[in-house]
Amino acid sequence: MSIPNHTLQVELRGGVEDRSYPIVIGRGLLADLGAFVPALDDVPVVLVTNDTVAPLYLPRVRAALGTERKVTEIILPDGEDQKDLTTASHIWQRALEDRHERRSMFMALGGGVVGDLTGFAAACFLRGARFIQLPTTLLAQVDSSVGGKTGVNHAMGKNLIGAFHQPEAVLIDLDTLESLPDREFAAGMAEVVKYGCICDPQFFDWLIEHTDALRGRDGAVVADAIARSCAIKAEVVAKDEREGGLRAILNYGHTFGHAIEQVMGYGNWLHGEAVACGMMIATRISASRGWVPDALVERLSDFLDAFGLPVAPPSEMSAQTFLDAMALDKKVDEGRIRYVLLDRLGRATLVNDVSCEEIAEAIA
Numbered sequence: 607m608s609i610p611n612h613t614l615q616v617e618l619r620g621g622v623e624d625r626s627y628p629i630v631i632g633r634g635l636l637a638d639l640g641a642f643v644p645a646l647d648d649v650p651v652v653l654v655t656n657d658t659v660a661p662l663y664l665p666r667v668r669a670a671l672g673t674e675r676k677v678t679e680i681i682l683p684d685g686e687d688q689k690d691l692t693t694a695s696h697i698w699q700r701a702l703e704d705r706h707e708r709r710s711m712f713m714a715l716g717g718g719v720v721g722d723l724t725g726f727a728a729a730c731f732l733r734g735a736r737f738i739q740l741p742t743t744l745l746a747q748v749d750s751s752v753g754g755k756t757g758v759n760h761a762m763g764k765n766l767i768g769a770f771h772q773p774e775a776v777l778i779d780l781d782t783l784e785s786l787p788d789r790e791f792a793a794g795m796a797e798v799v800k801y802g803c804i805c806d807p808q809f810f811d812w813l814i815e816h817t818d819a820l821r822g823r824d825g826a827v828v829a830d831a832i833a834r835s836c837a838i839k840a841e842v843v844a845k846d847e848r849e850g851g852l853r854a855i856l857n858y859g860h861t862f863g864h865a866i867e868q869v870m871g872y873g874n875w876l877h878g879e880a881v882a883c884g885m886m887i888a889t890r891i892s893a894s895r896g897w898v899p900d901a902l903v904e905r906l907s908d909f910l911d912a913f914g915l916p917v918a919p920p921s922e923m924s925a926q927t928f929l930d931a932m933a934l935d936k937k938v939d940e941g942r943i944r945y946v947l948l949d950r951l952g953r954a955t956l957v958n959d960v961s962c963e964e965i966a967e968a969i970a
């Protein structure tokens with residue numbers, strides 16, 4: 607049996623049932639699935655992945671599920687454009703044709719696209735089927751697979767149709783990172799350092815100290831970084847499962863980042879790249895308000911730059927372009943754009959009074 611490096615718990619005790627679930631982090635987990643997923647036994651499975659991840663990791667998951675079990679295998683084309691209602695409908699069609707029931711386990715093997723889509727398909731299937739996350743990108747491992755936000759895109763915008771539906775387990779097999787392209791790894795690292803900025807100054811310092819080891823993908827260091835990121839996300843989600851308040855701090859860098867993604871065209875900038883740049887803008891504004899030292903701007907910038915992440919916004923975007931794009935975002939609160947800033951390193955605060963001049967200064 608593989609030995610996990612870390613096992614954490616997302617504590618969700620509100621409501622009628624205990625919906626807490628484990629996040630297991632280690633090597634070789636996919637090949638040993640049954641050992642880590644509660645009550646998998648002979649449960650039928652709807653296994654969703656894409657045509658990039660399938661050749662790499664599907665065989666070991668199939669082998670772990672055995673030959674006796676009913677498994678509906680759905681291999682989608684790669685790409686964000688699959689995260690829509692048409693593909694969700696295709697998953698439901700296949701699951702219904704194969705006579706799956708609510709006790710069937712949906713499994714998402716892939717990055718955030720497969721995870722969000724599969725979770726959403728599970729949430730709606732027979733009013734809520736079981737599901738587990740098998741995230742294979744760093745971004746999915748530290749962010750999208752934890753917390754139960756599932757959904758699809760709509761022609762009117764990203765992630766506009768969705769549901770909160772918690773997985774029964776998240777298995778983070780570190781072996782999957784071996785095939786992940788550097789650009790995707792870097793995009794995930796933006797979310798990792800975000801957790802240090804908003805919740806944990808010691809973790810931020812630790813990340814800066816370990817920049818070279820992280821860039822070199824040192825296994826133990828990467829495992830620790832993932833575990834701390836998941837622990838922070840789990841803690842925030844446990845306190846505010848449905849984003850009534852606190853959970854919004856996880857959007858640090860995202861308000862500006864979404865504006866960049868939208869203006870530059872989705873896919874041209876990876877989500878993590880846009881978030882990296884968005885965090886730089888938010889940190890510069892925090893510094894110019896005197897809430898964090900100027901040196902923090904430089905430390906964050908050096909860290910992101912070491913991974914090749916963008917630290918300056920596209921030259922064609924003015925402060926007004928940002929404001930216009932952000933006004934269309936979900937994070938608008940009664941007509942005012944909601945920003946996450948730092949009132950010190952390790953503590954995020956929500957504000958709605960950032961001026962056009964402050965943005966102009968931060969992107970200059």
Ligand SMILES: NC(=O)c1ccc[n+]([C@@H]2O[C@H](COP(=O)([O-])OP(=O)(O)OC[C@H]3O[C@@H](n4cnc5c(N)ncnc54)[C@H](O)[C@@H]3O)[C@@H](O)[C@H]2O)c1
Binds near residue numbers: 689719750764
């Ligand atoms: N639910 C949430 O809380 C949440 C949070 C953040 C982001 N998201 C969503 O996540 C999505 C982005 O996720 P992502 O960055 O993982 O993108 P992705 O799922 O598109 O994966 C990125 C690329 O890496 C490939 N890939 C995946 N695993 C691989 C591996 N191990 N080796 C080689 N290639 C691999 C994928 O096929 C894809 O081409 C967006 O749709 C975003 O909206 C959701």
